[in-house]
Amino acid sequence: MTHITCRILLILLLLSSFPGLSAAGETSDVFWVYTKDRYNRAILDNPIEVPEGRDPYQFLAEYKNYPDYFVRKEGDVTYLAEKADTGVVPILCLHKISREEDYALTPDRFRKLLGYIDSNGWYLVSDLQYLHGDFSRVPTGYKPIVMGSDDASHGTLIYQTRGDRQYGTVKRLFGKPLIDKDSMVAILERYVKREEGRINFTFYVSFDGIPFRQLDGFDNPGFPYRGVPVIAEKIKYLDENFIIGIHSQSHPYVWDLGIKGFAEDIMKGWEQLDEYAGGEAKSLHTMAYPYGVRSFNLDLRNALSSLNRNGKYLDGAFDFDNKLAPPPGFPGDSFDVSRFNVDNKHWDRLMRTLDGADAVTTRREIIWEVDTKRLPRSRYSLGASPTDEILVLVRGVSGSPE
Numbered sequence: 001m002t003h004i005t006c007r008i009l010l011i012l013l014l015l016s017s018f019p020g021l022s023a024a025g026e027t028s029d030v031f032w033v034y035t036k037d038r039y040n041r042a043i044l045d046n047p048i049e050v051p052e053g054r055d056p057y058q059f060l061a062e063y064k065n066y067p068d069y070f071v072r073k074e075g076d077v078t079y080l081a082e083k084a085d086t087g088v089v090p091i092l093c094l095h096k097i098s099r100e101e102d103y104a105l106t107p108d109r110f111r112k113l114l115g116y117i118d119s120n121g122w123y124l125v126s127d128l129q130y131l132h133g134d135f136s137r138v139p140t141g142y143k144p145i146v147m148g149s150d151d152a153s154h155g156t157l158i159y160q161t162r163g164d165r166q167y168g169t170v171k172r173l174f175g176k177p178l179i180d181k182d183s184m185v186a187i188l189e190r191y192v193k194r195e196e197g198r199i200n201f202t203f204y205v206s207f208d209g210i211p212f213r214q215l216d217g218f219d220n221p222g223f224p225y226r227g228v229p230v231i232a233e234k235i236k237y238l239d240e241n242f243i244i245g246i247h248s249q250s251h252p253y254v255w256d257l258g259i260k261g262f263a264e265d266i267m268k269g270w271e272q273l274d275e276y277a278g279g280e281a282k283s284l285h286t287m288a289y290p291y292g293v294r295s296f297n298l299d300l301r302n303a304l305s306s307l308n309r310n311g312k313y314l315d316g317a318f319d320f321d322n323k324l325a326p327p328p329g330f331p332g333d334s335f336d337v338s339r340f341n342v343d344n345k346h347w348d349r350l351m352r353t354l355d356g357a358d359a360v361t362t363r364r365e366i367i368w369e370v371d372t373k374r375l376p377r378s379r380y381s382l383g384a385s386p387t388d389e390i391l392v393l394v395r396g397v398s399g400s401p402e
């Protein structure tokens with residue numbers, strides 16, 4: 001046989017064994033695994049054929065034995081993430097940054113906690129991502145964890161001042177306030193990576209005290225602390241760089257006010273946050289119950305889930321019950337989500353709990369969707385971490401030509 005005949009035969013052989021090309025010449029969708037050959041060269045291998053008429057992502061989730069899944073598309077890249085139905089997700093609730101024993105954490109411990117999270121396979125997700133079961137940004141093998149702080153209390157977002165910390169004027173450089181390096185925001189900005197321009201940490205603000213405990217020389221207007229410029233400046237900053245949540249206006253315990261009164265107080269807190277944010281706090285999607293909720297019921301859920309401003313509704317509400325939250329594939333009620341208390345007094349318990357937690361460990365597939373089979377430029381170009389599996393989805397033309 002001549003060299004050329006040999007080559008033609010090889011091509012014919014390849015064509016006949018090409019998955020996705022059926023006998024009739026119709027093609028279906030095929031996933032190819034992006035991997036390395038034994039010479040460490042990038043190749044596409046191990047094809048997974050999608051049965052005719054099936055949604056490829058739904059099929060892939062089944063193929064991978066995901067109990068449930070979340071799909072996020074970004075241009076021609078799709079992230080398919082598992083919604084696990086076993087394991088727990090820790091949702092940590094902080095309050096002040098100070099040396100007090102209860103409801104406070106020292107700046108050093110807060111740094112230590114963030115360092116521990118970073119070096120022990122945890123990955124900070126937002127409260128909203130948790131509620132949606134959207135772990136599509138978490139690399140395979142990491143453990144999602146949620147964090148936030150309640151009350152806009154001492155040490156959360158503190159600017160340096162001349163004189164008294166609460167009443168003194170804020171020190172500025174070219175108009176920009178100088179932030180206290182021991183405040184929660186400064187520590188987060190130093191130790192946590194941003195995700196799409198934002199740090200996944202929610203500040204649940206209430207108005208029973210001066211939010212963030214600073215007035216920048218402004219006269220104290222008294223409860224509910226409306227119209228203070230430095231509070232507006234801070235809320236806008238957090239809305240753009242972190243996440244804002246509702247923690248009511250007057251910080252009542254829900255069952256002291258009853259459902260109607262409590263829902264009104266939540267609404268007032270929401271209005272005030274929107275006002276301070278300059279019209280609408282865009283990052284706001286959730287609330288946290290002051291002192292927790294204890295006996296949750298459906299009437300309360302109905303009242304809170306029907307609250308809305310300009311067509312926007314809340315996605316969920318967070319409790320304060322010292323439990324770890326359920327996995328997104330087997331969720332409880334989204335308006336009664338467990339959070340775990342973090343403070344100096346219970347520091348050891350926190351570390352023990354995180355160490356021993358049967359945490360949800362994520363799995364995701366990164367899929368590059370193309371018309372013809374080809375190699376992606378690199379794993380990095382698809383936003384993959386070393387632990388992620390990458391697939392190339394070649395979309396076939398289904399049906400025969402008319």
Ligand SMILES: [Zn+2]
Nearest residue numbers: 150151290291
């Ligand atoms: Zn509170």
